[in-house]
Amino acid sequence: MGSSKDTLLSLDMGTKDCFYRIRRDYADSSSVVYVHLQDLDILCEDSRTYGPSVIHDLSLMVDGWDRSWTTLTVFKINGRIQSNEDTWKPHALPLDIPLENLPRLNVVDLEVKHTYKNRVSLISLQSQRRIFKFCPFEFEVPYLAQEIKALTMLSRRGCSLIPSVLSYVFERSKEQIIGFVCEELQGRFADPSDYVQCRDALQELHSYGCIHGDLNKFNIIITANGPRFIDCEKTRLDTDLSDTELATLQQQEIDGLDEVLNNEEGWGKPWPETGS
Structure with a gap:
């Protein structure tokens, strides 16, 4: 597939480990991949949260960084850095959450104009301002699921006091829904x-x-x-x-x-x- 340009999109750091969400751009395609760094001391403290340093250091340390994987687990055994590819699946909205027949947009195609909160951004879609809400990591899926369920069911009941959901957002495949786009309420x-x-x-x-x-x-x-x-x-x-x-x-x-x-x-x- 050739070399890629990697860009850190999000991170979730714990006391001992860290999850990274990375955009991977090739000459003719783009996707999102995930890294679980099981030992924080693999990266020096100053590099753990600075995107270019995260990408640079991991690409040098991890054998097979440029291979085609979706999830990567990086760890140390006896002082040696090792990795496992695709031993866990990316997160997604549960299949039992009610959805409407709406367009599904690839997250890498969205044009983010501003970030309001960690999971809420302003985007431009067909020259209009829209709100993009998503869950970058698995622990946030319940919040997304609850909101989509509530907005869907209230809309079906005729409630107009909430924003209208306009489309769903996926990563990698249309079945991996990680967010939604809704109208921006003016006021x-x-x-x-x-x-x-x-x-x-x-x-x-x-x-x-x-x-x-x-x-x-x-x-x-x-x-x-x-x-x-x-x-x-x-x-x-x-x-x-x-x-x-x-x-x-x-x-x-x-x-x-x-x-x-x-x-x-x-x-x-x-x-x-x-x-x-």
Whole structure:
């Protein structure tokens, strides 16, 4: 296949190991590969989080770095660096999550304009601003699965208080879904003066048989058509709760709304776009 140009996309570092997600570009194709570094001391401390150094050092240390693999495990035995190819599979959305018949986009084709959070980016798609949400690593799959399930089921119930999912995003194959693209809601973040309309909108959201589960003022967008809710990673549906549990949690969410809107800690605030 020839030599590749590798670019570090994401990393997840623990106390003893690290996972790397890497874009691999060839002359005529691109894909995403994954590396599990089981011993952090294989790389010097200054190189573990700096993309060019990660790629440079591993490419020199690991025999077969340029071979065609999808996942690579790098470890040390008796001081010698060794590796195993394709002993584990890349993560993906579980097959039992409900999906709509929407386009599936290859992640390497997306044009990222800005990163709002670790798993949320602004992209340009057909010259329009869209939001791309994804899970770079396996431990984040449950959050993606819950959000897609919630957005899908609420949309099927006729709820218009949430962003519309426009497409799914995959890595390597269309079956390996790792994210989705949705509309960007135009408006501003909620503040204390919006309490009444936010309360009414939240009650309407609850009427579709759910709780939001992660309310903060940065998850409520005041649009020209009123409040809309984003970031449904912790949304729970009536299919997963008893009637009593749902009613209790909904009331708790209503009771806590005023505190949410008055909170000044900035928790959940996205990283600002350049120049804003």
